[in-house]
Amino acid sequence: MMKNRRVVVSGLGVLAPNGIGVKEFWQANVSGQSGIKRLTRFDTDQFQTKIAGQIDHFDPLDFMDESLAQKEDRFTQFALAAATLALQDSQIKLDQQDSYRLGVVLGSGLGGMFFYEKQILLMQQYGQVKTHPASIPRIMPNAPASQMAITFQCKGPNLTISTACASGNHAIGQALTMIKHHQADIILAGGTEAPLVFYNFAGFDAMRVMSRQNEDYQHACRPFDKNRDGFVMGEGAAILVLEEREHALHRGAKIYAEILGYGTSSGAGHMVLPVLNGEDAAWAMRLALENAEIRAEDIDYINAHGTSTQANDKAETQAIKSVFGKRAYQVPISATKSMIGHTLGAAGAIEAVVCCLAIENNIIPPTINYQQADAECDLDYVSGQARQQPVDCVLSNSFGFGNNNVTLIFGRDKP
Amino acid sequence: MTLSRQELEQKICVGLKNAIGKPIPDISEDKKLVEDLGLDSFAALELIYELEDTLGIKIPDEDAKKFVFVKDLLDYVSGKMELNRGGQNVD
Numbered sequence: 001m002m003k004n005r006r007v008v009v010s011g012l013g014v015l016a017p018n019g020i021g022v023k024e025f026w027q028a029n030v031s032g033q034s035g036i037k038r039l040t041r042f043d044t045d046q047f048q049t050k051i052a053g054q055i056d057h058f059d060p061l062d063f064m065d066e067s068l069a070q071k072e073d074r075f076t077q078f079a080l081a082a083a084t085l086a087l088q089d090s091q092i093k094l095d096q097q098d099s100y101r102l103g104v105v106l107g108s109g110l111g112g113m114f115f116y117e118k119q120i121l122l123m124q125q126y127g128q129v130k131t132h133p134a135s136i137p138r139i140m141p142n143a144p145a146s147q148m149a150i151t152f153q154c155k156g157p158n159l160t161i162s163t164a165c166a167s168g169n170h171a172i173g174q175a176l177t178m179i180k181h182h183q184a185d186i187i188l189a190g191g192t193e194a195p196l197v198f199y200n201f202a203g204f205d206a207m208r209v210m211s212r213q214n215e216d217y218q219h220a221c222r223p224f225d226k227n228r229d230g231f232v233m234g235e236g237a238a239i240l241v242l243e244e245r246e247h248a249l250h251r252g253a254k255i256y257a258e259i260l261g262y263g264t265s266s267g268a269g270h271m272v273l274p275v276l277n278g279e280d281a282a283w284a285m286r287l288a289l290e291n292a293e294i295r296a297e298d299i300d301y302i303n304a305h306g307t308s309t310q311a312n313d314k315a316e317t318q319a320i321k322s323v324f325g326k327r328a329y330q331v332p333i334s335a336t337k338s339m340i341g342h343t344l345g346a347a348g349a350i351e352a353v354v355c356c357l358a359i360e361n362n363i364i365p366p367t368i369n370y371q372q373a374d375a376e377c378d379l380d381y382v383s384g385q386a387r388q389q390p391v392d393c394v395l396s397n398s399f400g401f402g403n404n405n406v407t408l409i410f411g412r413d414k415p
Numbered sequence: 416m417t418l419s420r421q422e423l424e425q426k427i428c429v430g431l432k433n434a435i436g437k438p439i440p441d442i443s444e445d446k447k448l449v450e451d452l453g454l455d456s457f458a459a460l461e462l463i464y465e466l467e468d469t470l471g472i473k474i475p476d477e478d479a480k481k482f483v484f485v486k487d488l489l490d491y492v493s494g495k496m497e498l499n500r501g502g503q504n505v506d
Contacts, residue, residue, distance in 0.1 A: 206460070206464075207457070208460060208476070270455070270457070271457075272457045273455060273456065
């Protein structure tokens with residue numbers, strides 16, 4: 001199916017709590033460097049969780065003029081910055097491209113939270129008269145994708161996908177499908193999220209889904225560890241330049257990886273809790289393997305959703321065992337979130353960058369903070385140190401609130 | 416607020432249905448919250464929030480974890496309401 005067009009990754013741009021740009025981000029990941037610290041953006045006195053993955057060294061003026069920066073919510077600034085980095089990395093000459101063959105597909109779970117909160121507070125104090133006329137275009141979840149289209153003149157498909165923590169992977173999967181179906185030749189695909197906002201944080205804190213290991217924050221995010229007690233919220237963005245393979249070869253592009261497969265499902269079970277036996281997640285993985293036309297045995301590395309919640313990590317382990325059988329105990333698995341926290345709608349995209357770089361470098365980054373084994377999570381989580389080995393084929397999972405499951409498969413580019 | 420034990424039980428029934436998100440035909444004191452009524456961990460948070468809000472009491476997480484039967488919750492809430500009233504008798 002869809003054999004005629006292949007899709008490759010020809011550029012990467014990333015902003016994460018442990019690094020901005022591919023070089024800094026990758027170096028941090030392979031050396032197990034955490035970007036999680038005490039939350040400083042607002043007063044956390046009322047909250048049980050007081051830690052997060054903040055990007056403190058982001059200056060939007062490094063990527064755009066002040067006149068544009070001040071018009072946009074932080075999550076749009078992140079997307080524009082990541083897209084700028086990705087396009088630079090790809091060395092695409094935009095003025096030589098047919099702008100109608102250039103698209104954008106982004107994932108974001110929440111939208112423009114900073115500006116939304118600011119407007120609510122102003123209205124409470126002053127009434128409607130103080131509502132900014134540009135409120136809606138700044139807050140709407142499709143603001144980053146639309147601003148990217150305007151900035152980079154992408155007149156092809158423009159979509160925003162909101163499936164909570166699965167958004168980033170879904171965006172990449174949809175972009176893959178659109179290129180295969182001749183709707184574009186190049187798509188800037190990824191995710192962005194700037195959720196470290198008081199009222200949003202309050203919502204997650206009330207859910208009791210975040211870690212409360214506030215004093216030992218460096219070790220708070222501990223996917224698959226027996227003593228894991230919740231995820232750590234992070235902010236960030238990543239954009240991948242997805243390009244039709246012949247188009248990329250024709251212009252002599254550097255190719256990181258090919259996107260081989262995409263599988264998605266719904267657990268149809270609960271708005272928050274994963275299906276505990278992981279059968280729905282297993283379905284998404286099997287579907288991705290099937291449309292990639294590869295076997296589970298061909299996977300060299302699994303980049304797990306690995307949030308550090310009791311429920312997800314157990315369910316994901318079950319799902320992996322169901323799909324991989326005995327091989328589940330041999331395939332290395334690591335969780336990027338152990339170092340950067342959970343960037344919600346951006347997570348799948350940031351982890352896709354990790355997958356591409358793992359293939360490029362034949363290195364698997366570690367899961368950090370894995371200190372005590374859990375009988376229900378007993379696979380090889382590449383604890384503590386990065387591992388050098390051939391990495392030709394990678395499977396990446398993202399599972400979102402609402403029981404949204406999505407798996408992508410990346411492979412080394414081959415003729 | 417003064418509520419009889421029966422009225423409190425009604426409040427808990429409504430809270431349970433709202434938290435679980437569907438009608439529950441038979442709620443009685445001897446029913447187990449998780450095994451019989453299907454209260455999952457997230458619905459439990461919603462139930463606690465609603466009871467705190469409507470009854471003006473606080474139910475700490477460490478106490479909430481101990482409720483097994485509907486009776487446990489009802490006894491706890493009755494006790495809290497009595498404390499709030501300064502130890503007056505409940506009719």
